Amino acid sequence: AQSVSQHNHHVILSEAASLELGCNYSYGGTVNLFWYVQYPGQHLQLLLKYFSGDPLVKGIKGFEAEFIKSKFSFNLRKPSVQWSDTAEYFCAGGSQGNLIFGKGTKLSVKP
Amino acid sequence: NAGVMQNPRHLVRRRGQEARLRCSPMKGHSHVYWYRQLPEEGLKFMVYLQKENIIDESGMPKERFSAEFPKEGPSILRIQQVVRGDSAAYFCASSLGQAQVYEQYFGPGTRLTVT
Numbered sequence: 001a002q003s004v005s006q007h008n009h010h011v012i013l014s015e016a017a018s019l020e021l022g023c024n025y026s027y028g029g030t031v032n033l034f035w036y037v038q039y040p041g042q043h044l045q046l047l048l049k050y051f052s053g054d055p056l057v058k059g060i061k062g063f064e065a066e067f068i069k070s071k072f073s074f075n076l077r078k079p080s081v082q083w084s085d086t087a088e089y090f091c092a093g094g095s096q097g098n099l100i101f102g103k104g105t106k107l108s109v110k111p
Numbered sequence: 112n113a114g115v116m117q118n119p120r121h122l123v124r125r126r127g128q129e130a131r132l133r134c135s136p137m138k139g140h141s142h143v144y145w146y147r148q149l150p151e152e153g154l155k156f157m158v159y160l161q162k163e164n165i166i167d168e169s170g171m172p173k174e175r176f177s178a179e180f181p182k183e184g185p186s187i188l189r190i191q192q193v194v195r196g197d198s199a200a201y202f203c204a205s206s207l208g209q210a211q212v213y214e215q216y217f218g219p220g221t222r223l224t225v226t
Binding site for chain 1: 215220
């Protein structure tokens with residue numbers, strides 16, 4: 001069965017720390033992968049997406065993700081987090097039109 | 112350019128009542144998706160619609176749930192005879208068309224509480 005899993009439920013970092021959130025997918029065929037962010041009280045926003053081509057994808061707000069096919073992974077990274085990055089982050093994948101979401105990772109950044 | 116609109120934002124229903132959730136896609140988008148988010152869970156796909164067509168309803172419960180996206184007007188997710196387990200946040204997303212069907216833009220959600 002197709003699935004997307006996120007390793008961390010809750011991550012707490014201090015400002016300026018580096019961030020890496022894990023995401024693994026398990027399905028074959030065409031791979032389209034996404035990271036969405038949900039700030040407190042707001043709706044889901046697209047951070048970045050991978051459809052094909054360069055496996056290192058740059059998104060908004062300094063985020064990037066690397067698609068590693070051999071590891072079935074699409075980890076999200078940011079070199080230096082800010083307090084305003086406090087949010088919930090969702091990894092998602094799809095190959096049929098609908099998206100399969102991971103359970104999300106809550107990121108808390110301490111000022 | 113208005114984003115995806117959903118209303119109501121909060122809906123309270125007693126057990127056995129009907130819930131109707133509305134979604135207006137982004138301007139120019141003709142593909143709509145509904146997802147449900149239970150507490151401490153990620154979003155689960157429910158149904159994918161185009162105008163007047165259901166493309167994929169593999170995530171819809173077999174009973175009490177239905178969805179439509181008429182030629183005119185918003186998409187409607189209808190839950191008949193609600194039960195406590197239907198309490199969740201329901202999100203709608205839209206995309207531009209077949210070539211870009213995977214890039215979905217989400218609405219703010221409707222939080223349904225069944226008492």
